[in-house]
Amino acid sequence: MEKVTPFLMFQDGKAEEAMNHYVSIIEDSEITSVVRYGKNETGNEGTVMQATFSLKGQEFMCIDSNVKHQFSFTPSFSIFVTCDTEEELDDLYGKLIIDGQALMPLGDYGFSKKFGWLNDRFGVSWQLNLPK
CATH class of the missing domain: 3.30.720.100 (Signal recognition particle alu RNA binding heterodimer, srp9/1)
Incomplete structure (x- = not known):
């Protein structure tokens, strides 16, 4: 492989x-x-x-795809990004959420300093994390 x-x-x-x-x-x-x-x-x-x-x-x-499928992206698969700073996380979230959908708005969910999960305007799911 x-x-x-x-x-x-x-x-x-x-x-x-x-x-x-x-x-x-x-x-x-x-x-x-x-x-x-x-x-x-x-x-x-x-x-x-x-x-x-x-x-x-x-x-x-x-x-x-040259074929129209009855499915698209799903949050079951997401791109996980570990950010270095809160500013970096906020900036990236702000750019990805435009015309997208928040699944977990930016916040403190207890497992990191700050976290957000969203689907972008193309339907791709992103998890943005600022570790503790």
Whole structure:
């Protein structure tokens, strides 16, 4: 086995927008490759056939599904981020919650200094933690 990589499937052509958003709000992050559907291929021309990006060194893969599925992302799988400062946590939460949904608003739930859990505008679930 070579490696294990989290894989995100977006619908409605949102993969590139999501990747750009994530790498713009998390420092030391980058899009490492993008392969797009071409003319007369199975996906919509110009959308993401397969892409990779990294967030603070963690690699992810993603696609734009060319099939409309009856499912999307679920909070059962989330991206867990350990923040260094309260300011960093507040800033990241503020950028991810825009047009998203709070599952656990920022607060002290007893297991950390501050914690928040949300679904972003793309439906991806994030847990943001400031350890004690």
